[in-house]
Each structure stands twice: as C-alpha cells, then as structure tokens.
Amino acid sequence: MQDSPVFNYISNLSPIEPVKSRGNDHTFNSLTFASLPSIFTSPQNVSLGETRFSLRRHHSSEASNSESFQTPNPSDKLGSVPVAVEQSYFGSKQSECFTPGSSGTEVNNAIPTENLELAIELSNTLKYSSGSPDRNAPCDATDTVLETAATPASLVQSLVHHSEERHSSFERETHLRRIHGMEREKEAAGVDWTRLISDASDLLNFDSTTIEEGSDGEDPKTVDPGAICFISNILQDNHDCMEVMESGPIDSSEQYELGKFSNQSEGIGDLKETDEAPAVLSRNLLDKLNVDDKCPKCIHSSCKHSSQSYAISRRCLDFERAETHKRKSICDASGSYSVPLHSNCEVTLVEKKLIRTTAGCDYSSSRLPGIGLHLNALATTSESNLSKVVNHETQASESQVTETPNSKISSTCLTPSEVSHDESCKSEVHIAETPPEACAPVGVESDHSSPENKRLKSKHVGESLACKRCNCKRSKCLKLYCDCFAAGLYCIEPCSCQECFNKPIYENIVVETRRLIESRNPLAFAPKVIGSINAIPQFGEETNSTPTSARHKRGCNCRKSGCLKKYCECFQGGAGCSILCRCIGCIKHFRLERWIYKFLYFQFILLLYQIEAEESEIEEHKSRVRKKDATDVGLGRVKDQDLPMTLSGICRPSGQLTASFSGKPKIFSLHSVLSSPQPEKHLQVIPEEGTLEALDNSCSQPSGVKSTSPNSKRVSPPHGGSEFGSTAWRGGRKLVLRSIPPFPTLASPRKH
DNA sequence: GAGTTTGAAACT
DNA sequence: CAGTTTCAAACTC
Structure with a gap:
C-alpha cells in the first residue's frame, strides 16, 4: 500500500496542518491531530504517553522525596499528586501535638515526605493490584501482583507507624532506603511494574496530554488537578463499588471495626488509640485501595469497607486536619494525645468519644450551636440506620442528629460526594456529626483575617478539596454562589461571609432555600464532579482500559481560560473536560475528541x-x-x-x-x-x-x-x-x- | 491589597 | 431558550 502512487500522492499532501477552529473549538483542536502513523495506534498507545508521564512523575516524586528527606522543606510542593495524597491521607500528622519549638518540627517536616512517597507507592501499587478483573479476593496469596502490592503496603504500615512514634531520622532513612531498594526491585521486575505504572497513569486520568503536549520538562506541579483526580479516581472506584453494594447490610468487618474501635475507645483510652491509629490508617488505606476492582464480584467486607473508605477519604480531606486541629486544642486543654482518625467509623466514634470525653470541656470557643448534620443527611436520616450503626449510642446520635441546639457539634463538612453517599450508604449518616473546625484546613488558624484566609484558602484548596470557606457578601450564603451552601455545609467560623444566613440558627431558611433551589434543579446540590465513567456513557472512550474518569456533571463552559485555570469547574474538580462541555479553546478536551480527529x-x-x-x-x-x-x-x-x-x-x-x-x-x-x-x-x-x-x-x-x-x-x-x-x-x-x-x-x- | 478577569448562577 | 446580570472566586499587578 505504501508503494502505491496514491500513498505517494497522499504523502505529498499536507492536510494535517494546524487548522483554525471554528464553532465549538474543542472539536477540532490541532493539537490532537495525530500524525499518520498514530492514526493506527491503539488506545494502549495513547496511554503510552501517560505511562511516560507517569514514569516521569514517579521519578520526579522519587527525587523529590530523596531531596526532601535530606533537606526537609515544608514549602516544597513536592509535586501535585504527592501533596494531595499526602495531605489527604497523612495530613493529620502535620498538626500533631508537637510542642512548639521542640525538635518535633523537623520530624514533622520529614514524616509527610515519607508518607508522600508511601502514598505514591501505595497508589501505584494498589492500583496495579486492582488491575486484574479476575481477582476475587484481596489477599490472594498466589497473586504475585498483589504480593507486590502488599509488600510496600506493609512497609507503609510500618513506616507510618514509625513516623507516628517519631523514630529517629536514621530509622526513617533506613526505611526509605528499603523502599527505594524495593522500588529498584520492582523496576527490575520490568513489565509488570511498567504495567502498574501504566495503570496508574490511567488512574491519573485527567488527561495528561495537557502536560505532554504543552510542557516538556515543565514543573509537575502544573498538574495539580491530577492530584485531585487521582484521589477522586481512587475514591470513585470505591464509590462505584459502593453503588453496587449500596443496599447491603452492614457487614461484619464494619461492625468489627466499629466494635474494635469502640472497645478501644471505651476500654483502653486515648493513648491506646493513638498507638493504633497509624496502623489503622494503613490498613484502611490498603483495604480501600485493594478492593478497587473487586467490587462487582465481592459481596464481602472489602466492598463495604471500600464504600466506607471512600467516604473516609473524602472525609479525611475535610476532617483530618481539622480533627488534628481540634485535637490540638484538646491536647492543649487536657494534655491528652491526639488521635489520628482515618476511618469514617473511627471518625464517628472518636468524634463521639471526644465529644463525650470532653463534655464540659469547651475545647473550641468558636463552636456554633446547632446541628452538625449535612442537610441532605438530614433529609435521609433514618433512625433505624442510626441505631443500626451506632446502636450503642443511639440516644446520643439521634438527639444530635435531630436537634441539638446546645450540642457541642455545630457544623458539618460533608463533601458533595458524600451527599450522594448519604442516600446510598445511609450507614454513614451518623458521621455527619462533626465539629465546626472540621472544615478548617490544618495549619490554618481560625482567624478571621479575610485576606489571609483567602490566600491560605487558595493555597490549600487543592489539598483540602471540600473545606469551603466562603467570602460571600451579597448572597447571604443562601445561593449556590456560596461554596459552603452549595456543598451543603453551614458556614463556619473560618468563613468570611457577610450577612450569612447559612447557619444552623437559620436552619429553616436554609432548608427552605435549598428546597427552592432543588425544585429548580434537583441536581443543584449533587456533586459537580462525578467520577464514574458509567455515569456518563461516552462514545469512543476506552471503557476497557480506563477504569475511571472524573467528569463534571454538566460540563464547563469556559471560553477564555482554556480550561486550564480554576475558573474551570472541570479543572477545579480534577476532571477532564468531557463531551458535555461547551468550552472553547479547551486544549485538554476529552480523549473522545482525539479519537474523532483520528x-x-x-x-x-x-x-x-x-x-x-x-x-x-x-x-x-x-x-x-x-x-x-x-x-x-x-x-x-x-x-x-x-x-x-x-x-x-x-x-x-x-x-x-x-x-x-x-x-x-x-x-x-x-x-x-x-x-x-x-x-x-x-x-x-x-x-x-x-x-x-x-x-x-x-x-x-x-x-x-x-x-x-x-x-x-x-x-x-x-x-x-x-x-x-x-x-x-x-x-x-x-x-x-x-x-x-x-x-x-x-x-x-x-x-x- | 486593590482591581480585573472569569465563568457559574441567577435572572429576565 | 437565549441573552443579560449578578456574584464570588481566581487571578494579576
């Protein structure tokens, strides 16, 4: 064929010059015009770039980790994914009850770096472990892949535990070296590890071509949304799993966790919890990530755990920092130890425990009176569910959920994602009880200096994802303009809003307004970014090779930002633009478009x-x-x-x-x-x-x-x-x- | 920190 | 439904 005169003729043509687009610009973007050979590339080939990207990212973070280890620098962004991952899963450590000015500062700087790497390792590994759809059990001993995953996982557990115990830097270095050694082994493993990375790149499916096409050698931090997407994807997998299992009963593992933690909290005490928590974190994280692809098959605990963990993780984004912040206050007040919380069950129980144990101790002067329940949760709360999950605390729960104007709990930080969870996983309703500080990012004191808040907010917005701290002036925080209101949250102290009505004391107004808005648009309070590809079936997308792909529920309408700034809700949500978007000049449009080009x-x-x-x-x-x-x-x-x-x-x-x-x-x-x-x-x-x-x-x-x-x-x-x-x-x-x-x-x- | 830009939400 | 206005966040200087 190539010898034919036709091809000679074609080769003389130049129809693939960059063209000026018109109309819907993202439809014909010259950037996505592939060269002739690439026309015949398979979707796998498309992912090659992502693989390269992933590898690049991998090494980058690796290097960054090494560097950070030697010279801990809290201001180091460490790449985008690491930041998000670190802060979502390990962020709580940053605000532990270190004595100000103590040597703990250095430890505090180093530990997250370790965790960061661990998180990367973990995510990659676990994603890989979930790559086989045939896997039925999360702990199949014959599954070498899983073994690969389990090994760093245990190391993670070990490391986290160590970091929690504030081991010496030498010991940490030893662990790091072990990790690096393992990594070298994995690299030597060759194909499998490459597949792992490739899968991970699919996980990082925020359209990495943006990076590939636009910036060779550009700082990875430009891909911050990918971090968000990364988390979202992980979480979404679990969300998908949860959807499959949404009506199932509470499984034994959950009860086990509940009971275990309950026993801990009741019988052993805070100190014990402190020691156990990091391990619990690791286990939860591993469990959560390990069940990615088992969902369709498993009817077992892992799924439920996964669905929980989804909420956990999302909630961790909100709560961990705030929780530590709160705990810091508790520490200051009572001298007790902080309790890192990494499970929603644990969150709930420890929340309650803290509430109980600190009853009478007003650990936060900023608490607002009123209920601390997500409005959606309020609508879907079932007493039976509550009693089912937390039957040992039925009384307290119901009283707090229904109406507790004098409760120590005042606000809620359920994310939009949790809104959907409230309906599908009502067993989580009880988690809605959260102290108001839960929305405050770690390290951000609850001062009201608006500019500082703003700056810090923008700084941490990618980290905390759901911590809305609005600055509304005219909307009275009763319109969707208000992030808090839109997220189903009450405005809390860190908010700098004016004439705010989005407070528990105006509950009726808030509920009524919500109802009004929902009457106009039933999905107004639904998550803006949905992570499941099943949610929006799209033609041409590699449904087989792409496990998940976050999408904005309505798509963006960007005209000038190129969907590369936070103005773009898709970008902000870590989702790639989709066929739903009406954006103009989007250079990272959904791969469907590239497929069309080809x-x-x-x-x-x-x-x-x-x-x-x-x-x-x-x-x-x-x-x-x-x-x-x-x-x-x-x-x-x-x-x-x-x-x-x-x-x-x-x-x-x-x-x-x-x-x-x-x-x-x-x-x-x-x-x-x-x-x-x-x-x-x-x-x-x-x-x-x-x-x-x-x-x-x-x-x-x-x-x-x-x-x-x-x-x-x-x-x-x-x-x-x-x-x-x-x-x-x-x-x-x-x-x-x-x-x-x-x-x-x-x-x-x-x-x- | 003020002013501008941006795009979603709200309105007409 | 389309066009316009309002709004608050993001961004720039």
Whole structure:
C-alpha cells in the first residue's frame, strides 16, 4: 500500500496542518491531530504517553522525596499528586501535638515526605493490584501482583507507624532506603511494574496530554488537578463499588471495626488509640485501595469497607486536619494525645468519644450551636440506620442528629460526594456529626483575617478539596454562589461571609432555600464532579482500559481560560473536560475528541485513496469512451455510465458504505456523507480554512449532484485551489466533506 | 491589597 | 431558550 502512487500522492499532501477552529473549538483542536502513523495506534498507545508521564512523575516524586528527606522543606510542593495524597491521607500528622519549638518540627517536616512517597507507592501499587478483573479476593496469596502490592503496603504500615512514634531520622532513612531498594526491585521486575505504572497513569486520568503536549520538562506541579483526580479516581472506584453494594447490610468487618474501635475507645483510652491509629490508617488505606476492582464480584467486607473508605477519604480531606486541629486544642486543654482518625467509623466514634470525653470541656470557643448534620443527611436520616450503626449510642446520635441546639457539634463538612453517599450508604449518616473546625484546613488558624484566609484558602484548596470557606457578601450564603451552601455545609467560623444566613440558627431558611433551589434543579446540590465513567456513557472512550474518569456533571463552559485555570469547574474538580462541555479553546478536551480527529483523518485518507483509485479507473474508462465516441460521433449518444460525475458514478449502494478500517480501503462512498442527516454541529470537517469550508458552502445542495451539468457534460472544477481543493475537484468530481455521520454511528460501524 | 478577569448562577 | 446580570472566586499587578 505504501508503494502505491496514491500513498505517494497522499504523502505529498499536507492536510494535517494546524487548522483554525471554528464553532465549538474543542472539536477540532490541532493539537490532537495525530500524525499518520498514530492514526493506527491503539488506545494502549495513547496511554503510552501517560505511562511516560507517569514514569516521569514517579521519578520526579522519587527525587523529590530523596531531596526532601535530606533537606526537609515544608514549602516544597513536592509535586501535585504527592501533596494531595499526602495531605489527604497523612495530613493529620502535620498538626500533631508537637510542642512548639521542640525538635518535633523537623520530624514533622520529614514524616509527610515519607508518607508522600508511601502514598505514591501505595497508589501505584494498589492500583496495579486492582488491575486484574479476575481477582476475587484481596489477599490472594498466589497473586504475585498483589504480593507486590502488599509488600510496600506493609512497609507503609510500618513506616507510618514509625513516623507516628517519631523514630529517629536514621530509622526513617533506613526505611526509605528499603523502599527505594524495593522500588529498584520492582523496576527490575520490568513489565509488570511498567504495567502498574501504566495503570496508574490511567488512574491519573485527567488527561495528561495537557502536560505532554504543552510542557516538556515543565514543573509537575502544573498538574495539580491530577492530584485531585487521582484521589477522586481512587475514591470513585470505591464509590462505584459502593453503588453496587449500596443496599447491603452492614457487614461484619464494619461492625468489627466499629466494635474494635469502640472497645478501644471505651476500654483502653486515648493513648491506646493513638498507638493504633497509624496502623489503622494503613490498613484502611490498603483495604480501600485493594478492593478497587473487586467490587462487582465481592459481596464481602472489602466492598463495604471500600464504600466506607471512600467516604473516609473524602472525609479525611475535610476532617483530618481539622480533627488534628481540634485535637490540638484538646491536647492543649487536657494534655491528652491526639488521635489520628482515618476511618469514617473511627471518625464517628472518636468524634463521639471526644465529644463525650470532653463534655464540659469547651475545647473550641468558636463552636456554633446547632446541628452538625449535612442537610441532605438530614433529609435521609433514618433512625433505624442510626441505631443500626451506632446502636450503642443511639440516644446520643439521634438527639444530635435531630436537634441539638446546645450540642457541642455545630457544623458539618460533608463533601458533595458524600451527599450522594448519604442516600446510598445511609450507614454513614451518623458521621455527619462533626465539629465546626472540621472544615478548617490544618495549619490554618481560625482567624478571621479575610485576606489571609483567602490566600491560605487558595493555597490549600487543592489539598483540602471540600473545606469551603466562603467570602460571600451579597448572597447571604443562601445561593449556590456560596461554596459552603452549595456543598451543603453551614458556614463556619473560618468563613468570611457577610450577612450569612447559612447557619444552623437559620436552619429553616436554609432548608427552605435549598428546597427552592432543588425544585429548580434537583441536581443543584449533587456533586459537580462525578467520577464514574458509567455515569456518563461516552462514545469512543476506552471503557476497557480506563477504569475511571472524573467528569463534571454538566460540563464547563469556559471560553477564555482554556480550561486550564480554576475558573474551570472541570479543572477545579480534577476532571477532564468531557463531551458535555461547551468550552472553547479547551486544549485538554476529552480523549473522545482525539479519537474523532483520528477517525476523521483516517476517513479522509481513505477517501483520497478511493478517489485516486476511482480516478484512474475513470480515466481508463474515459479513454475507452473517447475511442467509442470517435466512432459514434454525430449520433450524440451519451450513456449514463459514461458520466462519472453523476451520483451513481460517485456513490455506491449503501451496502458498500462502510468505513471499515479492515480490508482494502476500496469503497468509502460519499453517499453516507452526502445523505447524512443534519450534521452535528461540532463534527463538521474543516481541515483547512478556505478549502473544505469553501467546498462546504459551495456544495450545500442537499442532493450533492450539482456536479453534473444539465446536459450531462462534465463540469469543470474551479482551478487554483489548495492541494485539497484540487484534490477535491480532481477528475471533475466535487468532494463534499460536508459532515460526517453522527458520531454514535461512527462508534458502531456495524450499523452501516 | 486593590482591581480585573472569569465563568457559574441567577435572572429576565 | 437565549441573552443579560449578578456574584464570588481566581487571578494579576
């Protein structure tokens, strides 16, 4: 094929020049036009770049870790993913009850770095471990993959525990060296580890092409949303799992956790909890991540645990820091130890425990009176569920949930994601009880200096994700403008809002307003970013290779930001833009678009190839006809088959209308193009300004047969066109690439 | 820190 | 439903 003159001709064309887009700009983005060879790349090839990216990221974080270990620098951003991961899972350590000015500062700086690396290792490893859909059990001893995952996991556990115990830096270094050693082993493992990274890159499915295309050698921190997406993806997997299991009973492991922790909290005390917590963290994290792909099959505890952990993690983003902040206060007040919380069960129970144990001890002067329940949770709260989950605290729970104006609990920090969880996993309702400080990011004191708040907020917004600290002035925090209100949260002390009505004392107003808004838009308070690909079935997406892909529920409408700034809700939510987006100039648009580009380009090549073939055939036929005409001159006989310009000469029966990529590209009729329904707005073929576009305009006749003259004579094509134009008119035929069939039919060629 | 830009939400 | 206004966050200087 490559030796054919057609290909030589095609190779001389240059139809893939960057084109000026029009209309829906993200539809035709030159950046996604692949070179010819890449047309035939499989989705796996697409992920190669992601793999490279992931590797790059991996090494980058690795280097950063080493460096950070030697010279702990709290201001070091350490890359984007690490920050998010670290802070989501290990952030609580940063605000432990270190004595100010003590040597703990150094430890405090170093530990998160370790955890950071561990988190990366863990995420990659566990993602890998979840990559096999055949796995039924999380602890299959024969699964070497899982073994690979388990080893660093145990190390993580060990390390976290060590860090919790504030071991010496030498010991930490030893562990780090062990990790690095393991990593080298894994790298030596070769293919499997590469797959792991590749899968992890899929996990980091925030469209890494942005980085690849736009910035070689650019600082990884530009991909902050990826960190968010990373977490979201992890969590979403569990969310998916949770959805499968949403109506299941509370499983034994949960009860076990509950009971265990309850026993701890009741029988052993804070000190014990402190010692156990890091290990619990590790286990929970591992369990959560390990169950990623088991969900469809498992009816076991891991799933429930997973669903819990999802909420845990999201909640950890909110709570851990605040929790430590609160605990710090407790420490200051009572001298007790901090209790890192990493499970929602634990959160709940320890929350309650703290409430109980600190009853009468007003550890936070900033607490607001009122209920601390998410509004959605309020609507869906079931006493039976409450009693089911926390039957040992039924009384307290219900009283707090229903109405506790004098409760020490005042506010809620359920994330939007949890809103959905409230409905599907009502066993978590009890977790809604949260102290108001829960929304305050760690390290941010609850002062009211608005600018500082603002700055710090922007600094930590990617870290804490759901900690809304609004600054509303006119909306009274009763409109969706208000992040707190939109997230279903009451405004709390760190908020700098004015004339705020989004407070428990105005509960009726808040509820009523919510109801009003929900009447207009039932999904107004739903999570803006949904992470499951199943939530938005999309054509062309590699559903098999992409486990999850966060998407904005409505898509963005960005025009100027290129969807690369936080103005973009997709970007902000760590989600790649999707087919739902109406954004203009988005350079990181959903991979579907790239798929379309490739498809169109391939179509175009096939079309040219066919034209060339037909052309030679026609020329041959013409020569024969001329000879015949020479003999029949004067008779004026003109046969229809002698007119290649008629529709019949161009088109083929629909049975031949195939865009099949297999077999010889013999017939790719324009019939489907010409007779296609109203072309989709953003699927018009506009490879080059002034060429096809002009053709498009000139060929807007629905029949598309104007190329035949009234007297059945060939119509001379216009001259002087571009390469494509000349091609389009070659042989006296006008090629009308007015549109392509609607994409769904493209996605399923069997329909043709 | 003030002013500008941006895009979602709200409104018409 | 489309266009406009309002709003608050993000961003710039």
